[in-house]
Amino acid sequence: MYEIVAFYLFSALTIGLFLVTVMSKNVLYAMTSLAAGMVLISGFFFILGADFLGVVQLIVYVGAIMALYSFAMMFFDATKDIKEKNTGNALVFVLGGLSALVLVLMFAAPIHSDAIEALYPMHPNAGNAQDVGIVLFTKYLIPFEVAAVMLLVAMIAGIILAGKKMDESLTEDVAADEELMIVKDKK
Amino acid sequence: MIGLTHYLIVSAIIFSIGLVGVLRRRNLLMLFFATEVMLNAVNIAFAAISHYYNDLTGQMFAFFVIAIAASEVAVGLGILIVLYKKYGSLDLDDLANMRG
Numbered sequence: 001m002y003e004i005v006a007f008y009l010f011s012a013l014t015i016g017l018f019l020v021t022v023m024s025k026n027v028l029y030a031m032t033s034l035a036a037g038m039v040l041i042s043g044f045f046f047i048l049g050a051d052f053l054g055v056v057q058l059i060v061y062v063g064a065i066m067a068l069y070s071f072a073m074m075f076f077d078a079t080k081d082i083k084e085k086n087t088g089n090a091l092v093f094v095l096g097g098l099s100a101l102v103l104v105l106m107f108a109a110p111i112h113s114d115a116i117e118a119l120y121p122m123h124p125n126a127g128n129a130q131d132v133g134i135v136l137f138t139k140y141l142i143p144f145e146v147a148a149v150m151l152l153v154a155m156i157a158g159i160i161l162a163g164k165k166m167d168e169s170l171t172e173d174v175a176a177d178e179e180l181m182i183v184k185d186k187k
Numbered sequence: 188m189i190g191l192t193h194y195l196i197v198s199a200i201i202f203s204i205g206l207v208g209v210l211r212r213r214n215l216l217m218l219f220f221a222t223e224v225m226l227n228a229v230n231i232a233f234a235a236i237s238h239y240y241n242d243l244t245g246q247m248f249a250f251f252v253i254a255i256a257a258s259e260v261a262v263g264l265g266i267l268i269v270l271y272k273k274y275g276s277l278d279l280d281d282l283a284n285m286r287g
Contacts, residue, residue: 161268
């Protein structure tokens, strides 16, 4: 009973929040609704018994990625509404609707489930985090290490890309900055 | 009772919302938000299939999807900052017009 209520509540709220993300003209609204939608998606993971995945979703997505976005928004003008020239809006909606239909048909098709065997079955006695840890550090060790190297490369790339000319101001008035420098020099 | 199909249909709807966003948005930052929506939709499908077939592989793939999303955001935001410094705008049409 609780599962049904939670499922419908979460799915309605998530779809609504992501619609706001996609349709909103304001960057701040879009980002906030995206963060809220991600929190609700971690709720889906908790219903599904994937506790560790839910916690990772909360920490990495809501904690790290959204914080990164909000820091990046300090570089861009976030309060101003975005003016977008939408060419061929009807076409986009028809294409989106058609692909939605195809996806729903694909996912609603019956699955020949007898042929599917669990490769790494879950153990009901062990917790989800234990299960995940054992599979991740035995069967998926090499992908795990490769992902670690990829994250390191991404970190270095992010620092180098964003860190160049960090001393130059993007948004502030250059003349005002120069005036400040002159005042400092006089002192 | 909530079955696998329910979750897959919700995931498909969210994925299509992200797809509409990718097709419709002209601002690069908003385009990034739409890709995040699509990645999250796929994660829901992975977790649901993992639960209903009692198999951990789906959750493993969801972890790697999250890792890839994190590195994508780090590199992508660096590129966005460089573009903004260069052109003063994140609009795709402006960026396309300024091609030398």
